[in-house]
Amino acid sequence: MTGYGRAEQVLNGRQIAVELRSVNARYFEYSSRLPRRCAFLEDRLKKLVAARVSRGKVELGLTVQAVTAQDAVITVNRPLAQGYADAFAELAEAFAIPNDLTAGLLARMPEVLTQAAAPTDEDALWQDVRAVAGKAIDAFVAMRAAEGAKLRADLLTRLDTAEELLGRIERGTEGRVKAYSEKLYARLRELLADRTIDESRLVTEAALFADKTAIDEETVRLHSHIAQYRAILDMDEPIGRKLDFLTQELNRETNTIGSKCQDVDITKLVVELKSEIEKIREQLQNIE
Numbered sequence: 001m002t003g004y005g006r007a008e009q010v011l012n013g014r015q016i017a018v019e020l021r022s023v024n025a026r027y028f029e030y031s032s033r034l035p036r037r038c039a040f041l042e043d044r045l046k047k048l049v050a051a052r053v054s055r056g057k058v059e060l061g062l063t064v065q066a067v068t069a070q071d072a073v074i075t076v077n078r079p080l081a082q083g084y085a086d087a088f089a090e091l092a093e094a095f096a097i098p099n100d101l102t103a104g105l106l107a108r109m110p111e112v113l114t115q116a117a118a119p120t121d122e123d124a125l126w127q128d129v130r131a132v133a134g135k136a137i138d139a140f141v142a143m144r145a146a147e148g149a150k151l152r153a154d155l156l157t158r159l160d161t162a163e164e165l166l167g168r169i170e171r172g173t174e175g176r177v178k179a180y181s182e183k184l185y186a187r188l189r190e191l192l193a194d195r196t197i198d199e200s201r202l203v204t205e206a207a208l209f210a211d212k213t214a215i216d217e218e219t220v221r222l223h224s225h226i227a228q229y230r231a232i233l234d235m236d237e238p239i240g241r242k243l244d245f246l247t248q249e250l251n252r253e254t255n256t257i258g259s260k261c262q263d264v265d266i267t268k269l270v271v272e273l274k275s276e277i278e279k280i281r282e283q284l285q286n287i288e
C-alpha cells in the first residue's frame with residue numbers, strides 16, 4: 001500500500017526530521033537512509049516501523065542537524081599556541097617593535113583551535129529520534145488508513161458484482177438436465193427413426209450428464225468465500241494475506257465452474273466473473 005508521512009522537531013539542540021514513504025509489495029520490506037553517526041539506530045527504527053506496518057516496501061529517511069554548539073567540542077592546541085607566542089616575542093625583540101599579540105590573533109593561527117564532534121549519548125539521541133519517528137509513523141499510518149477505506153469500498157462493490165454474476169450463473173444452469181434430456185431424446189429419435197428408444201438408457205445418460213456438470217458445490221463455496229471476504233474486510237488488523245488466500249479460492253472455484261459448464265451464455269458469465277476476481281486480486285496488492 002502506498003503511503004507517506006513526515007515529522008520534524010527540534011529537541012535538545014538537534015533538528016530531527018523523519019520521512020516515511022512506501023509502495024506496494026506483497027510482504028514487508030524495509031530500507032533506510034541514515035547519517036553515518038546514527039547507524040546504530042538502524043535496527044531500532046526498523047522494529048519501530050514494523051510494529052505498525054506489516055506490508056509494503058517502506059523507506060525511512062532520517063536527518064539530524066545541530067542547532068546549538070552542544071554537539072561540538074573546541075580544543076586548544078597549547079603547545080602550538082605557545083610556539084606562536086614565542087615566535088611573536090622573538091620577532092618583537094629582534095626588530096625592536098611592539099609585541100601586539102592578542103588572544104584573538106593567536107586563535108586565528110592555523111590549527112591552534114580545532115573543532116570535533118562531541119561524544120554521542122546514544123540513548124538520549126534514540127529517545128529524541130523515536131519521538132519524532134513516532135509522529136511520522138502516525139501520519140504515515142493515517143494516510144494509509146484513508147486509502148484503505150477507499151479500497152474497502154471498491155472491493156465491496158466488486159464483491160457485489162461477483163455475487164450478482166454468480167446468481168445469474170445459478171439461474172442459467174437451472175433446468176439444464178431437463179434440457180439436455182430433451183435434446184438427447186430428440187437426437188435419438190432422429191437417429192433411430194421408428195425404433196424404440198430405451199428410456200432407462202436415456203435416464204442413465206441424463207444422470208451422468210448431471211453428475212459431470214453439477215456446480216452446486218462450487219457455487220455454495222463461492223457464496224461462502226464472498227461472505228468471508230466481507231467479514232475479513234471489517235477486521236481491524238492486517239488482512240492482506242488472508243484475502244490473498246481467499247482470492248485464490250474464488251478463482252479456483254470459478255475455473256471449475258467454467259470447465260463444467262458447456263453453455264455459451266454461462267461461459268460468458270464465467271468469463272465476466274473471472275475478470276471481476278482479477279480486478280479484486282489487483283487491488284489486493286494495495287491492502288495491508
